[in-house]
Amino acid sequence: MSKKIIRRAQVATAHLPDTLPEIIKQIYASRGMKSAQELELNVARLQGMTDDTALMGMDKACQLLHQALLSKTAIVIVGDFDADGATSTALMMIALSLFGSNHHDFIVPNRFEYGYGLTPEIVDIAAQQQAQMIITVDNGISCIAGVKRAKDLGMQVIVTDHHLPGHTLPIADAIVNPNQVGCNFPSKALAGVGVAFYLMLGLRKYCRERNYFSEQGIAEPNIAQLLDLVALGTVADVVSLDANNRILVDQGLKRIRAGQTRPGIQALIEIANKNQQRLVASDFGFAIAPRINAAGRLDDMSYGINCLLATDLSTARVMAAELDDLNKTRREIEQGMQVEAERVMNSVDLVGGLNQESEDKPLPFAIALYQKDWHQGVIGIVAGRLKEKCHRPCIIFANASDDSEQGDNAEIKGSARSIPGLHIRDLLEHIDSQNPGLILKFGGHAMAAGLSIKQKDFTQFKQQFNELAEKWLKPEDLASIILSDGELSADLLTLEFAEQLREAGPWGQNFPEPLFDDTFTIVQQRIVGEKHLKIVVQKDTAQGKQVFDGIAFNVDVKAWPNAQAKQVHLAYRLDVNEFRGKRTVQLMIEDIRVV
Known part of the structure; x- marks a missing residue:
């Protein structure tokens, strides 16, 4: 589904040291950093706090x-x-x-x-x-x-x-x-x-x-x-x-x-x-x-x-x-499962006739899929991939064991991934309290959880999962949003500033790595590694035309390369690419769309 790019609002930065560049102060403050003390990432402060x-x-x-x-x-x-x-x-x-x-x-x-x-x-x-x-x-x-x-x-x-x-x-x-x-x-x-x-x-x-x-x-x-x-x-x-x-x-x-x-x-x-x-x-x-x-x-x-x-x-x-x-094997299994999960999602009745997203057939509020030949070792990864693609809470189920003689009484295991606005463990606990015996066991966090149910109860669980998600989620929760730190001036599209951003971390969950967005002119584009878009883009500046390498992973190869596209709007992270001892600026593209 398409994502909407929203730029973060400018916030006060006076509480952070003047020795920092203003853009770094803005990045920190917009992520909730409340004092200069939080910049002190040392063991003494760790033990003290x-x-x-x-x-x-x-x-x-x-x-x-x-x-x-x-x-x-x-x-x-x-x-x-x-x-x-x-x-x-x-x-x-x-x-x-x-x-x-x-x-x-x-x-x-x-x-x-x-x-x-x-x-x-x-x-x-x-x-x-x-x-x-x-x-x-x-x-x-x-x-x-x-x-x-x-x-x-x-x-x-x-x-x-x-x-x-x-x-x-x-x-x-x-x-x-x-x-x-x-x-x-x-x-x-x-x-x-x-x-x-x-x-x-x-x-x-x-x-x-x-x-x-x-x-x-x-x-x-x-x-x-x-x-x-x-x-x-x-x-x-x-x-x-x-x-x-x-x-x-x-x-x-x-x-x-x-x-x-x-x-x-x-x-x-x-x-x-x-x-x-x-x-x-x-x-x-x-x-x-x-x-x-x-x-x-x-x-x-x-x-x-x-x-x-x-x-x-x-x-x-x-x-x-x-x-x-083992990791290469895991990726192969996962890719096959993901393709199959998307096929199922687009062709099978998910909940009450809702399947492929369109104006008259929107996606359900929550997605639950099960297939007996899926590998339980990678269901969490597939759930995460589908969650990212559809921006819906997803649970992927697989057989708990190879014993097929149990039939409908067989246990199946699910791995759940959620979106902001829906606490997945709380949702499972609510389903469990309202439907005793439906869930055999469960546990987890706000954004990820695991559970077991009987195979015969999958349809009932899927319905309960979607109905409760519809009650708990607000329409704005279902909007897939990319939060951007705004446009990065050309004088900061440098190796030195990319290094400075790396050192300003560590970045991670709820303290996300800086992401910027801007419009560029396409110079070159090609697919590498089967489904990754390698692109060279150009930016007109007061100093002349500047050229940058970029890469977007797992693109739709039916849409890219696009010979008709002349300009693109990119949401990207500024990174450092190392190749044969040479270090250059690289745009890690999160979102690409033709202007």
């Missing part, structure tokens, strides 16, 4: 972990099968070793066998490994049955999570989650890896106060060395880059650029053909995290975790290469 003791449950969790270290308790870490879960697991594995533990291991549920989180089946596997304590990372807050099973078997359980809790909490020995009711921790946007990081900060303080390190004869660990993992997991999980998360990401990036990162991350940067010294936050989300995620989507996330845990670069490179191959 978010004291780890403010995390509810921290003291109890540290007490249990301190005692576990002293008694050499067998600990099993149970993670999640995405990049946040992988970095959380790796962080906890490394940190416990720094605290002197030799009795810890990890389990990551295979999504195709056990599903998400601490299930009773995963607890039984931990019990076979003689686990005495389970620590969840990036999951656990909704794992009522799994925690109960662990307690019934006599295990201690510490839940660390950031997902929104339901009405009932698990009966864990300690819960550390900034989003649990009563928690005063100011940064509610922490990713799972951020929660794990703060727990380790709290544990170090707790152990220091009890002379643990001196008595055990070990050095007090430098928890900051884990910030590369924190930065990667935080960006990968697309959590809001509030002031606290911006510091975490910035500090992690600085360590990586300085060469202070673990072999696994270095190998992933290499295989993605990124420059480690010039890495930016978006590289985490678009280049590194997808390769880690591919392991959990198609195979076993423990492979991605072991890559992060690799202690030498040669081993890490072998693992990174295999993750790269």
